[in-house]
Amino acid sequence: MSFERIKEKLDILADAAKYDISCSSSGSKRANKNKGLGNSDGVGICHSYTEDGRCVSLLKILLTNHCIFDCAYCVTRKSNDIKRAAFKVQEVVDLTMNFYRRNYIEGLFLSSGIFNSPDHTMERLVSVAKKLRLEENFNGYIHLKSIPGASDELMREAGLYADRLSVNIEIPTISGLKLLAPDKKHEDFIKPMEAVREGIVQYQNEKKLIKSTPKYAPAGQSTQMIVGATGESDRDVMYSAAYYYKKFNMKRVYYSGYIPVANDSRLPALGSPVPILRENRLYQTDWLLRFYGFDIRELLNEQHQNLDLDIDPKLSWALRNRDMFPLDINRADRQLIARVPGIGMKSVHKITEARKYRKLNWEHLKRIGVALNRAKYFITCDSGDWEKRDLSTEQVKGLIMQNSVSKFRKDTGTQLSLFS
Amino acid sequence: MEKGSTLIYDGTLDGFFTLVFAVFEQKLKVTAIYTEAGVQQDFFSEPEIVISDTEKAQRVKAGMEKYISAKGRRALYFSFLSEQAGIELLMLQYLQQAFKKENFSETDFGNPVVLKITQVAKMVSREKHRMEAFVRFMLTKDQIYFAQIMPDFNVLPLILPHFESRYADQKWMIYDLNRKYGLYYDLQTTRYMTLDLSDDLREGKNGTFFDPAEIEFQQLWQQYFKSTNIKSRKNMKLHLQHVPKRYWKLLTEKSALPN
Numbered sequence: 100m101s102f103e104r105i106k107e108k109l110d111i112l113a114d115a116a117k118y119d120i121s122c123s124s125s126g127s128k129r130a131n132k133n134k135g136l137g138n139s140d141g142v143g144i145c146h147s148y149t150e151d152g153r154c155v156s157l158l159k160i161l162l163t164n165h166c167i168f169d170c171a172y173c174v175t176r177k178s179n180d181i182k183r184a185a186f187k188v189q190e191v192v193d194l195t196m197n198f199y200r201r202n203y204i205e206g207l208f209l210s211s212g213i214f215n216s217p218d219h220t221m222e223r224l225v226s227v228a229k230k231l232r233l234e235e236n237f238n239g240y241i242h243l244k245s246i247p248g249a250s251d252e253l254m255r256e257a258g259l260y261a262d263r264l265s266v267n268i269e270i271p272t273i274s275g276l277k278l279l280a281p282d283k284k285h286e287d288f289i290k291p292m293e294a295v296r297e298g299i300v301q302y303q304n305e306k307k308l309i310k311s312t313p314k315y316a317p318a319g320q321s322t323q324m325i326v327g328a329t330g331e332s333d334r335d336v337m338y339s340a341a342y343y344y345k346k347f348n349m350k351r352v353y354y355s356g357y358i359p360v361a362n363d364s365r366l367p368a369l370g371s372p373v374p375i376l377r378e379n380r381l382y383q384t385d386w387l388l389r390f391y392g393f394d395i396r397e398l399l400n401e402q403h404q405n406l407d408l409d410i411d412p413k414l415s416w417a418l419r420n421r422d423m424f425p426l427d428i429n430r431a432d433r434q435l436i437a438r439v440p441g442i443g444m445k446s447v448h449k450i451t452e453a454r455k456y457r458k459l460n461w462e463h464l465k466r467i468g469v470a471l472n473r474a475k476y477f478i479t480c481d482s483g484d485w486e487k488r489d490l491s492t493e494q495v496k497g498l499i500m501q502n503s504v505s506k507f508r509k510d511t512g513t514q515l516s517l518f519s
Numbered sequence: 520m521e522k523g524s525t526l527i528y529d530g531t532l533d534g535f536f537t538l539v540f541a542v543f544e545q546k547l548k549v550t551a552i553y554t555e556a557g558v559q560q561d562f563f564s565e566p567e568i569v570i571s572d573t574e575k576a577q578r579v580k581a582g583m584e585k586y587i588s589a590k591g592r593r594a595l596y597f598s599f600l601s602e603q604a605g606i607e608l609l610m611l612q613y614l615q616q617a618f619k620k621e622n623f624s625e626t627d628f629g630n631p632v633v634l635k636i637t638q639v640a641k642m643v644s645r646e647k648h649r650m651e652a653f654v655r656f657m658l659t660k661d662q663i664y665f666a667q668i669m670p671d672f673n674v675l676p677l678i679l680p681h682f683e684s685r686y687a688d689q690k691w692m693i694y695d696l697n698r699k700y701g702l703y704y705d706l707q708t709t710r711y712m713t714l715d716l717s718d719d720l721r722e723g724k725n726g727t728f729f730d731p732a733e734i735e736f737q738q739l740w741q742q743y744f745k746s747t748n749i750k751s752r753k754n755m756k757l758h759l760q761h762v763p764k765r766y767w768k769l770l771t772e773k774s775a776l777p778n
Contacts, residue, residue, distance in 0.1 A: 102735040106742050113746035134687040134706075145761070146652045147772055149748035152757025159747060197736050198743075200664060200689060201656045203771070236688070358751055373751055453628035463629045 105194070111184040115164040115175050116210055118360075119267065120323060120353050124156040124205035124240045127262040127318035135236030137199060137206070139262065139318075143240075144205050157208040157242060158198050162186055162223060166212030170280035172269065172328050174360040175212045185214075191227050192235065199239050206240030206262070207231070217248035217287075225253060228260035240318070245291035247283060254294035258302075263318040263350070264295050271339040275329035278365055292347045295320050299348070319350035326381060327374040328357040328366055333406045334399040337384055341395040344388070354381040380406040387413060390444055391437045410496065414440040417477055418492050424477040425485065429458050440499075441473030472502045523550030525566040528607075530554035532599060535607055536576035538569040539614055552607035579614075587617050591625030597640035597647075600673045609635060646670050647677040654682070654693055655771045657737075658730040664691040667716075667769055675702055675711075683709050737771050744772035 125143030145154035163185035164175040174181070195207045209227055213220050224243050231237040243257050245266035257264055266288055270276040273285050295316060302315035322343055326336055340352040356378040359369045384406060387393040391413070398412055399405075407415045417424065417440050426435055433451045436442060442450070449467045453459055458481035465471055476495050479485045490498070524547050528534040542549055553559060558566070583592055595613065598606055612632045617623050628634045649670070656664035664686065675695050679702055682691065686704065694701035694714060703712050767773040 102739065106739055109739060109742050110746045113743050117747045117749055131684050131687050136686070136688050138685050140681075140684075144648070144652045147744065147770065148758055148761040149744065150755060150758050151749045151752035152754035152761065153749070153752075154761075155744065155747065158743065194739070198740065200686070201658070201736065201740070201771075202654045202666070202686075203740050358749065375752065449628045452626040456622065456624060456627040457629045459629055466631070466634055467628055 105190060108184045108186055108190070109160070109194070111182050112161045112164060112186060113159065115212075116159045116161045116208070118174065118355065118358065119159065119208070119210055119244075120153070120355050121242070121265060121321055121351065122154050122156045122159065122208065123242075123263070123318075123321070123351060125318070126350055127240060129238050129240075129262065129314065129317065131238050133236065135238055136196070137237055137239035139205070139238070139240050146203055146205065156205045157240065158195055158204045158206070159208040160186070160191070160194075160210075162191065162209060162211040162220075162227070163214055164212045165214045167215070168213055168280070168282045170269070170283065171361060171363045171365055172279050172325055172357065176361070179361065188223065188227050188230060192230050195231060195239075196235055196237065199237070204239075206242070208242040210244035211246070213246060213248075217246045218250050218253060221246040221249035221253045221257065225257050225260065228257070232260045242318075245295065245320075247287035247291065249291055251290070251294040254291050255298055258295060258298045258316040259313055261316055263320060264291075264316050265321040265323070266291050267323040268339070268343070269323065269325050270329060271324045271326070271331050271336045272329065275331060278329065292320065292322070292343075296347050320347065321349055321351040321353065322347075323353040323355055325355050325357050326378060332404045333377070333381065333384075334404045336381060337388075337395050337399050340385065341388065352385065354378050354385070376408055377406070380408065380412060384412045387416075392434050393438075409500065411440070413438070414473060414496075414499065418496055421492060421495075425479050426477065428464065428478045428480045429454050439474050439477045441470035441475075441477075473499050523548040525549075525551040525553070526569055527553050527555060527558055527566050528569045529571050530556060531571060532596075533573055533576040534569065534571040535599065535610070536579040537572045538607075539579045539611060540572075540575035541569055542611060542615075543618070549608065549611060552605075552611065557604075582618060583614070586620060586623075588625055591617070594625065594636050594640035597643040597677070598636050600677065601639050601643045602673055603639065606639065609639075643672045643674065643677075646672045647674045649766075650674050650678050651681050653766055653770060654678075655769065656691060658733045659728055660730055662690060662730070664689050666691070666693045667696050668693060669696050669765075669769065673698060675700070679709055741772055 122145075123143055124139070125141065127139040128141050129139045131138040143156055145156050147155040149155060161175070163183070164181070165183050165185060166175045166177050169176045169178050191207070191209065198204045199206065207227075209224055211220050211224060224246070228241050228243055231241065241261045242263045242265065243261040245254060245257070245264050247266060254264070268288050270279055276283065276285060298315050299319065302312055306312040324336060324339065336354065343349045343352055356374040357367060358373050359367050359371050362369050384398055387398060388395055393416070398416055403419070406412050417438065423435075423438070426439060428436065428450060433447055436450060437444060437447050446467055446469050450459065450464070453463065453467065460481040461471065461484070464474070464480060476486050476490070476499070526538055526541075526547075526549055528538045538552065541547065553566070587595070595610055598610060609632060613636050616630075616632060625633060628637065650668055654666045654668060656666045659665050675693065675698070678693070682693065682702070683704060688706075690705055692701055692703045694716070700711060700713050703710050762770070762773065
């Protein structure tokens with residue numbers, strides 16, 4: 100192959116694919132078959148990190164950035180005057196194999212602009228995955244994009260070769276979608292998700308009866324929402340997320356702070372800063388839902404429609420629910436300990452194990468890795484020395500912020516207010 | 520105060536277990552343990568040298584299987600590979616407590632010895648994971664995928680299974696430049712080996728050594744690494760946290776290409 104030409108295409112089509120933030124390569128189990136190439140053992144590997152601090156796990160490219168749609172938020176929209184390119188199926192296969200053999204990547208994440216028709220595009224994506232699996236005996240990770248509007252049959256086939264399938268909902272509200280992507284219908288996004296969900300359920304049931312049933316999208320499906328493009332509230336975003344987790348059994352929902360790629364009166368202007376802090380708070384909320392046992396209505400509701408920017412969502416929740424504290428670290432249920440600000444799930448595990456053998460004091464907690472500067476206002480332990488002052492919520496918040504450093508402090512401006 | 524002994528062993532795992540056997544058999548009070556290579560002059564006590572003995576080591580291993588869970592044994596093994604100063608003494612304390620049986624558990628994180636071993640093992644496990652990520656193979660003319668690493672800890676034995684099961688259909692070699700030994704997989708089995716590496720090769724400069732297409736793929740990878748970055752989200756602090764500078768030299772995407 101001509102390396103010069105490939106390099107040019109790679110530049111254009113990796114650049115166009117990078118706004119898809121998922122790079123996860125975990126959650127799939129695929130053994131190396133018949134001394135072929137590659138495997139997935141369930142644990143993802145980030146092979147590198149770009150200067151924006153994001154993980155590089157998969158070769159993430161578009162098959163082509165030609166597109167018949169004109170979604171305002173998208174860099175490959177048809178009205179945008181940019182260089183266009185397209186990979187041949189074999190070129191993607193060769194790149195994936197050669198990168199994988201050098202241990203650069205865990206596998207391939209293939210997406211595409213929509214050329215001709217959704218089915219035509221989806222069929223081409225499937226043929227790359229099929230070729231890798233059947234002709235190259237490739238057992239690494241494959242993530243395929245579900246093209247909105249693709250037929251159920253193609254989605255069924257896709258799941259036989261891919262580890263994960265995803266379709267990006269992009270705009271969290273239906274009204275926002277109408278405004279920014281008038282060519283796309285909400286149902287077009289939902290249909291492939293539904294097909295994949297059904298496929299997963301069906302194959303899992305068959306697997307129980309017939310052990311040799313092939314794998315179907317073993318790493319499940321995921322989706323992505325852009326935040327900060329349509330003036331939606333954090334509650335809108337997270338209620339949508341909770342819906343997709345529940346309804347479609349999503350493995351992950353990704354939140355992507357909108358990066359201005361167009362001068363369009365419907366969108367934030369070019370050069371507007373990416374809402375990175377807001378994005379971070381949404382991910383923290385997502386983690387509280389998936390690992391900490393919170394219900395979304397506890398964190399966001401009618402009275403509390405947006406997440407605090409200056410403090411994390413768990414601390415914010417704890418400050419609104421001070422009647423639940425302090426907890427005795429040596430007696431409280433593990434689910435309750437998980438709700439203490441400054442205690443992560445790893446510490447929850449260590450605490451519940453360690454307290455079987457002795458009563459834990461501040462020194463134990465500190466060595467285990469608890470962030471006491473936050474936790475100490477919400478717990479008691481085997482020590483007479485605990486917070487006995489009757490502090491107001493504002494005071495607790497002030498004390499915590501005074502004694503902590505946040506990488507985002509400059510963005511929230513609270514440092515200044517301490518001196519004013 | 521009773522004077523304790525200073526013990527010296529050969530640096531192997533069996534050597535260490537032999538030492539543990541001696542400590543129990545002779546009821547020694549130990550204040551320091553060194554390897555032959557890393558021995559420190561100690562003016563207060565005459566060091567005793569422990570000679571490796573497979574049989575004695577085996578008896579200690581059998582005891583471990585009886586009294587320590589698989590998780591605990593794994594933490595001990597990982598800690599040993601950390602090669603950290605003083606780790607043997609800590610491991611000895613762990614074993615002494617475990618063999619006493621009273622109230623010992625490898626999840627008793629309120630016990631400083633248990634917590635410390637768990638934390639050191641975690642550090643080593645992180646380095647293992649890092650090496651599974653940061654190995655960069657270069658294809659040689661004789662079709663061997665060749666990589667060099669300089670890990671903080673002695674993780675080659677830990678990454679062997681990963682690479683063996685993943686790259687089953689290609690010959691590969693991973694060489695630890697710090698510890699001067701490597702792994703070689705010949706499509707059948709993986710063996711430990713040593714090499715005499717020329718400086719040229721070490722810096723990847725030797726053009727005659729690599730496949731002609733090798734440099735092209737390195738350039739493609741560098742191009743990809745550049746194109747997939749989002750400039751408006753630049754965050755060097757996070758970047759450095761994930762890819763510390765000490766690893767850059769051997770990462771294709773972070774180092775200048777050889778000519």
